[in-house]
Amino acid sequence: MSSRRISYSQAINEALSEEMERDPSILMLGEDVAEPGGVFGVTKGLYQKFGGERVLDTPISEQALVGAALGASLLGVPTITEIMFSDFVTLAMDQLVNQAAKFHYMTGGRTSVPMLVRMVTGASGAASAQHSQSLEAWFTHTPGLKVVTASTPYEAKGLLKSAIRDPDPVLFFEHKLLYNGKGEVPEEDYTLPIGEGTVALEGSDVTIVAYLHMVPKSLKAAKILSAEGISVEVWNPRSLVPFDREGLRQTLKKTGRLVVVQEAPKRSGFGAEIAAIAAEECFDLIKGPIRRVGAANTPIPYAPVMENLVIPGVDDIVEAVRRTI
Amino acid sequence: MPNNNLSEYNAEFLVKLYRDMVLIRRFEERASELRNAGHIPGFLHPYIGQEAVAVGICAALGKNDFIASTHRGHGHILAQGGDPKNMYAELYARQDGYNKGKGGSLHLANVDLGIIGANGIVGGGIPLVVGAALAIKRANEADYPGSEKCKGGVSVVFFGDGASNEGSFHESLNLAALWKLPVIFVCENNLYGEFTAQDKHQTIKDIASRSSSYNMPGLIADGNDVLDAFHVMTTAVENAKKGSGPTLLECKTYRHRGHYEGDMAHYRPKEEVAFWMAKDPIENFGKRLIENSLMKEEELQTVEAEIEQVLQDAAKYAENSPHPEAKDALEHVFVETYGGRALL
Structure with a gap:
């Protein structure tokens, strides 16, 4: 496989773009993810590429946007959402913890929730108490949610692709300080298996x-x-x-x-x-x-x-x- | 008032509305008895008194339309085509329940029937229908496997006056209006959020008035008049389907019983209860059908007898359905288990 050096945020962007290209039903929604391309620029160009029908800027309404992502996923439309700073997920906890995590189980396996939530996480320097937290443990404590992290561009692209294809709700943690770091990433399509260290x-x-x-x-x-x-x-x-x-x-x-x-x-x-x-x-x-x-x-x-x-x-x-x- | 004029509708349709309401009433009464007899382990929130809302609203829905419901959800699910057999089996916590005994009353769901589910969280289902409408919109725009199940549909959420104070209500109305989604937000204002009267939990009487904040129509229906609920809902569905966006539809109604089975509801004044009992949606609709020579008293009794049979059979089906095995508790946490790798 041939490869090149790209940044972690570019690797995520490529994964999002390639997966949305592969599956025309996938929708992306979040605060400032569409026209502005995300506060950290991770979703840059996707709105231009896929249009406003598929890449949607939402109001600052975390509960509604995560709940809407869940509702669409339940009807077979996989969704990708971004929580701009993972700290803001507190405002969507009911939809994640009481609804998304439990739907497949509560319905005796008769529904599935192919939703991915990108959690922009971690301390990045003077962002203080409400924009710096690492909250992953909360979600590991809720049966029904998968919790995936990436530490390199290679992992970010390969794991994110698997997470998007996963039929269960996945919280994908990305660290802000890793966004600009570069690493080798294959040119070809690849995935990394979830659940392997x-x-x-x-x-x-x-x-x-x-x-x-x-x-x-x-x-x-x-x-x-x-x-x-x-x-x-x-x-x-x-x-x-x-x-x-x-x-x-x-x-x-x-x-x-x-x-x-x-x-x-x-x-x-x-x-x-x-x-x-x-x-x-x-x-x-x-x-x-x-x-x-x-x-x-x-x-x-x-x-x-x-x-x-x-x-x-x-x-x-x-x-x-x-x-x- | 054309909506209140029985001559506007064919007799078969009117009889079906009546029958569907009786089904819900008797389903709930029997559920209460079955629970008291020890057959149903969980708690119940009876829908008795509000039947005209579920039946009137769902009568305006068709294929590819979806509903999300509440903790008081049996009525909605029956009205949307839920089978009493699988519903009782679920209440009995048996394998043939809609949820295989994993959900119970609060989580009854069957997406294939357009039922996204009852919900144990007040206001929890409201954002879900915004998402359902997004899926419908996507299906209208593109073809992909499964898109045929959503094309051309609308999504509907039922919730109570209590839920209209939740953030999920306000966030969802704003979002649905912004994106002009085919959603109908059906508020069943039964005047109580759990034990608290409406005038003690909000300063407005008409929850429909909250629609103006989100620049969408706010309609009010008599929630004890099945035809009025149906008529107003028809307008909202037409608007949604032609792309005019969401509607907030408030149905004024009353629950005959307490918040849950066993709540004696002493917090309600006797006069108020008597006033609403006199507005019983089934009794009054039955009288009107007789007055208008659409049904005879004996025919009402026939409906009762038929439904008695349906529910007897349903209870028997539940009784005969096998119990789940304890180990089933460990299944269905995830769809994809990667060979079970440390998921539990």
Whole structure:
């Protein structure tokens, strides 16, 4: 396969464009996604390409736009919606948690909900408390929703395509700080399977489990630790629901030591779930204490000096790894 | 008033309206008895008293039209063609229920019949029909597998006066009006949001007046007069189908019983209850049919007897339907399970 270097946001844009081209029933809706091309420019050109019938700017009405996406999906029109800042999803929680997540189940399997919700997530520098959060754990706690993340352009395109084709409601988390990062992406059509993790860096002493923007931070930490003689494996589950338990087991087989890293507040985060899975199912492989790295249990502050303290940094990851040895 | 003039309609249609209302009334009465007898494990929100709304509204609908309903949804689902057998089976929590025993009263649904579902969340179904209308619009514009099921349709949501205070109501009306979608928002104003009287939960009497904020027609129908509901709805459906956009249609009505089965509704003044009982939609419509020589008293009794049989059979069907197995609880969380990879 031939490939080229494109940005994460361009990879998402290509996935959206190619999928909408493939299936003429797909609709896209969101705040400022059509004519303006999205606040972060991710949906640029799609309105021009597919027209206002298929790419729709909505009023600032998260409940109605997510509910409308669900209603259309129930009638066989797959939808793609964008939550401009994932923090705003609070306004659509009923439609996601009480409606979308449960429809297939409540109807005894007689309906399906092919809807995809793009969640623009994470701290991106001085965006403060209501535009910076990492809320993925909430949705992993709601049976019926799939939760997928991407940390590179390659993952973003391949996983997003799978997520759009998935017959269930999928929340796709994209990190703002990753939008401009470039990486190799095949020219040809490809998908990545949902539910399979990947080894982002091979190593033998300690496994760091990380997703979204914590992957590049963990890779930096690994480099520092490598200079100290500690060989770190970075394993990225990619999707949180479904979760690749076997992949986790495989990496722990190699290392036996585990550090779980998330950008969300440490308390009750998905990292706790990963640590618990390791403790329950891989205890035979574990050689030392499992460590978690997460944000401080505070709202995200505005001042950069404070934000840097709250959001996990490379140093925090390095320190956590040292403490497992 | 042409809408109130029985001579405008053929006798067969009028008898069907009557029959459909009786079906709902007796279905609900029997459901209450079956619950008291221990056959129905969940709670019920009886539709008794409001039958003219469901029947009048759904009589104006056809193929490719969709409804979303509420916690008080049995009437809507029957009026839209729901089979009492599968409905009782669902209330009994059996395998032949519409939802295979996974939903119960609050989630009865059958999209193939145009029933997007009852709903346990007040106002929860309102955004769904905006989406259903988007799907209809897409199907009108393009051909794709399944588009034939939506082409040319309208979508309808039922909700109560209580739901008209939810954000979902306001967001959805705005969106549907903005996009001129074929939606009819049918508000059944039964004067109570759960236990709270309308004048204690909002400052307006006519919920239809909220339509002006969204630049759409706001119509009012007598929700205890099946012909009036049908007539007003027909106008709204015509407008939606010709592309004029959504309508807010308020039907003034009253529930004869409490918010849920077992609620004695002591919060309602006796005089008010008596006033509305005298406006019973079925009794009054039956009288009019007799006065206009469209039906005889004996024929009304025949309808009752037929429906008694239908419901007896339905209850028997439910009784005989197998219970689900406990392990079925673990199925249908997702369509695509990737071989079951850590999804539960």
